[in-house]
Amino acid sequence: MEKALPARIRWSLAAIAMASVLAYGCTHKSAPTGKPANAPAPAATGFVNRVWQVSQSSVVEPGSLYVFLSDGTLVLTSPHGRPAFGSWKAEGGGLTMVEEGIPYKVKVVELNQGEFRIKSYNPGQAVDITLVPTEQPSWPK
DSSP, X not given: OOOOOOHHXXXXXXXXXXXXXXXXXXXXXXXXXXXXXXXXXXXXXXGBTOEEEEEEESSSOTTOEEEEOTTSEEEEEOTTSOOEEEEEEEETTEEEEEETTEEEEEEEEEEETTEEEEEEEOSSSEEEEEEEEOOOOOOOO
């Protein structure tokens, strides 16, 4: 049985993920004209390069973090597990997320500044996940 990561370590992991997002955004050069075949759909890009926290789910543990990086990398953490990396891409009006080498079709149910609701069609059952933006930790001075 795995031990729960202390809150300070979980926040450190979130900070690392956020630093990666910011560093990528600061160094990323604009794409050439023309849209790449695997680019996110314009309506779906509001969730990209943000750290999202699970607030409710039929399966995923609340407090888990999701980061959809613009290069297609998916960063996942949970309060009681180790960080994991996968991938994602916009496809067929929805998303495909790949976790542990297994691709899942994902429907975007709702997306706005304060909430990102998805339905992941995993083998066996569909999984509802409600994500909210994470609060930024206050760092000691």
